[in-house]
Structures are given as structure tokens and as C-alpha cells.
Amino acid sequence: MPSGPAVPTDRPTDRPGDAADDAARGAEVLTAPEIGRALTRIAHEVLERNKGGTGLVLLGIPTRGLPLARRLAAKIAEVEPGLDAAALVGSLDVTMYRDDLHRHPTRTIGATDVPPGGVDDRTVVLVDDVLFSGRTIRAALDAINDLGRPRVVQLAVLVDRGHRELPIRADYVGKNLPTSLTEQVRVRLAEIDGEDSVRIAGGDR
Amino acid sequence: MRHLLSAADLDRATAVHLLDTASQMAATQAREIKKLPTLRGRTVVNLFFEDSTRTRISFEAAAKRLSADVINFSAKGSSVSKGESLKDTALTLQAMGADAVVVRHQASGAPHRLAHSGWVDGAVVNAGDGTHQHPTQALLDAFTLRRHLRGDADNPDGVGLDLTGLHVAIVGDVLHSRVARSNVNLLHTLGAEVTLVAPPTLVPVGAESWTSRTSYHLDQVLADQQPDAIMMLRVQRERMGGDGTGAGRTGFFPSPLEYTRAYGLDARRLALLPEHAIVMHPGPMNRGLEISADAADSPRAVIVEQVANGVAVRMAVLYLLLAKEKETTP
Incomplete structure (x- = not known):
């Protein structure tokens, strides 16, 4: 669950270099190698918990959940020979299932693309960048419901920043990040933003 | 975009965005469960003063696939045949709480009148007016x-x-x-x-x-x-x-x-x-x-494909007009 609006163009596009800009960019809490290590650990945890990669489907929630799901699939395919990374990954757009559509300007709808085998009787792992209120995940559970009936649904997130508004928890967490509500967590990924980093900005600091 | 009255009102970016949204809507229509919860609790009125098969059915299907409530109104068999004016019909719909009014009328400009007269609060979608726009x-x-x-x-x-x-x-x-x-x-x-x-x-x-x-x-x-x-x-x-x-x-x-x-x-x-x-x-x-x-x-x-695409395009129009906070400026 991104902390800001889900529309990518609404994200501030801060560029490195300008010193005056640094306060606005906030403190870096995860560097590129740390993101890589967290994903490697999650990949192993997924395989451990599910006793291998049989019937595994990774559904990334656009925008930044999707590249994370792809990276996770590549790492899983590395350790578990015989799995095709591309066939593990799908994307799941939750825009049309959100409960806050009427409180925002129109959101752009992303693509939903399920791997060939579908989700019926599979182990579905939802992948997102930030877990915050839990409302995105609630919407995602509704969206999966319309696609089929998985055997089990699990949740992997890169950052859990707390402040849940629904009884939802993650099965795999890259980093638990205690935050205040006024702070903003910004996940940047090479595929979309050109660099890997997680920063925390705003608040009282 | 608050109303959709004329194709001339759309600029290139808006039109491409609308078509892209329609493409995502079309993708959901290939699924086994075609209904989405997006416009739950919203009411769409189909106000048809002129005969229509595919446009009315298409708008009805589009609204229902997005879980909106649909009220169909056709001039035949309504109080319009008793001489009720467009204004009084519109005020009646407003009193019933329509979030969007899809209107087809034999007079060019009727949807424009409906949108800018203050008779209805909801979004107005032109479904064909006279020889003007569709x-x-x-x-x-x-x-x-x-x-x-x-x-x-x-x-x-x-x-x-x-x-x-x-x-x-x-x-x-x-x-x-x-x-x-x-x-x-x-x-x-x-x-x-x-x-x-x-x-x-x-x-x-x-x-x-x-x-x-x-x-x-x-x-x-x-x-x-x-x-x-x-x-x-x-x-x-x-x-x-x-x-x-x-x-x-x-x-x-x-x-x-x-x-x-x-x-x-x-x-x-x-x-x-x-x-x-x-x-x-x-x-x-x-x-x-x-x-x-x-x-x-x-x-x-x-x-035949044009008809199928019509449902996806109308879903996109209803989504972009209704699934957002209410705009106050006309």
C-alpha cells in the first residue's frame, strides 16, 4: 500500500544531487543492496513456507508491486530449478475494487494479467511495496475473488509501516518500519524510477 | 471531465486516456465474472426520448457491469406522451437522486441544456441528440x-x-x-x-x-x-x-x-x-x-465487434465520470 496517491504521476520526482532538496527526499532506510537481500530472504521464506514452488503464483499490485513480484519470481526460479519465472508472475489491478474511489480524483486503471494456469487451487502470493492501512490488500482480496478460488492467499511486502485500519497482516515482510502518520514512505525501484531506494520523509524531524 | 456532451470537447490526451481505460474494461469483460463493484450505490438513469436498441442496451450493460443501479426511462409509455416537458422530467429524476443521466433526444442540444440548466446535479452523458453529436x-x-x-x-x-x-x-x-x-x-x-x-x-x-x-x-x-x-x-x-x-x-x-x-x-x-x-x-x-x-x-x-467495444467504452465513460469525488464547478 503506497502511502501517497496510487497514481504514479502524482509522486514527487525528486532527483539526486541538489543539497537543498535532500531534506525533502528524506532519510534512506533501505539501500539498493538491502532491498536485494530482503527480496532474497522473502524468496526463500516463500519456498520454505509452501514446501517448494508447486502451484505458486505471484501477483504484483501495480505500480511498484509488479516489478517486485518479477524480481521475487526470478529469485525463486534461481533456487528452485524447473520453475519458469515469467510463468509465476501476474499483475492484479485493484483500482476498481477500492473503497475510497469517491474521495479522490479519478484513478488510472492498471492491467490485470493472470498467469496461464489461473488462480484456482493455487498458492497466491500478493506482492506490494508498502503495507499501510491494509485497504489496498482488502481490495486485492476482492479482486482475486472475482478471478477464481485460490487454495491459499499470502501477502509479501517490502515495507510494513504500521497504522493498519483493517485486520490484515503480511506473511513476508522486507522491513518493519515504525512511522508516524505524518511521515511519507517512498519506495523507488529501478524499473520505474531509475534507482532502488526506500526513503522516509516529512514528519517532525 | 464532468459531462460528456460532444466529441469536440475531448482533447487528444483525454481521448487517449478514455480509450486506454476502455481497453482495461474490455479485458475485464473476458473474465468469467464480468461484474465489478466500482460504482456500487450509484444510480444511472437512461433517459431515452428516441428509439434505440444498441445504445440503450449498451449503456445499461455498462452500468450494470460496474454495479450501478440502472433506471430505464423511455418516452413511450411515460408522462412525456402526456406532454411533460424535458425540464419537469429532469426535475423528477433529480428528486430521485440520479448520479448520471444518459440522454438521447430528438432535439440537438437537449443534453447540453440538461447539463447547464441546473436541473440535475449528476453527470450528463449524450447518447445522441438530433443530428448533432453521439x-x-x-x-x-x-x-x-x-x-x-x-x-x-x-x-x-x-x-x-x-x-x-x-x-x-x-x-x-x-x-x-x-x-x-x-x-x-x-x-x-x-x-x-x-x-x-x-x-x-x-x-x-x-x-x-x-x-x-x-x-x-x-x-x-x-x-x-x-x-x-x-x-x-x-x-x-x-x-x-x-x-x-x-x-x-x-x-x-x-x-x-x-x-x-x-x-x-x-x-x-x-x-x-x-x-x-x-x-x-x-x-x-x-x-x-x-x-x-x-x-x-x-x-x-x-x-458486431463495434457493439461489444461499445460496452467497454461506455464503462470507461461512466467510470471516469462517476468514480471520483464530486466536482462542484460546472
């Missing part, structure tokens, strides 16, 4: 054109693209056609080139000032310009009056047979089109008048 038809035509002529294996719907460089011939009763007017506006906005082909009696006054070319000779246009798509328009005899004498004659052309010879799409003219060209028709078709069975049933005809 924006959702133009959008579904643009969507169909883009999918067939701009899409490729990686991007079957042509998401993000416009129609730059495409050449479309719109043939037939341009004078009475709101579909032609909307398409001239929208296809030009999206970068396509449009040629109108019609007998001189069916070309509207002032058409030379439109963003399209005009020709009186169909064979010449097909041979010289090799259009990427040909859109046949219905001969709207109900709007032509009975100036002629019997047997389907009107004051606009000598006889139906002569019209078919000069402007009908048959197997011979179909063969003149380039290999990739598609045949479109907004429906309902007058088979044997503006289009022959050969052309209408050929594999290059996308007429």
Missing part, C-alpha cells in the same frame, strides 16, 4: 480502429497510441448523421484523416469548414485514397420525410437503387479496398441499401 459512438469507433489498425502482438489494443496517419472514409447520409459529426471531431483530434463521401444533397451546409475532406464519388475515393477503414452510415429515412412519391422514395436521391449503385458498399467496392482495411457501420444496417450482405458479413466487417 460521442460514445465516436469513441467506440476510435477504439475499434485503434485495436485493428494500430495494435500489434505485444499491444493488441494499441494502448497509449492515437490514430495518427490513418485514413477513414465516412460514406452515406452525412446530413442527418450525428455519428459522422462526432467521428469527424474525434478522429481529427486523434490525428486521423477523414474523407466524407455523400451525394451533394446529403452533405450538410458548412461541411467545407469541417476538419475533413468531402467527395461526391465513392469509387474515386476508394481507388485514389485507399482508406484504412470505411464507415458506412445508415440512410436515415425517418428524418427525410416523404417528399418522394411512395416506394421508399425521398427528396434526397432519385431512388434507393440509384443510391445503392453510387454509394452502397458491395463485393466489387470491397475488393477495391486495401488488404488491411476494415468495414464499419454504426447500425442498424439497411442491408441492400447502403451495405450489401457480402460486405456486411465479410470477415473484414467489424460491425
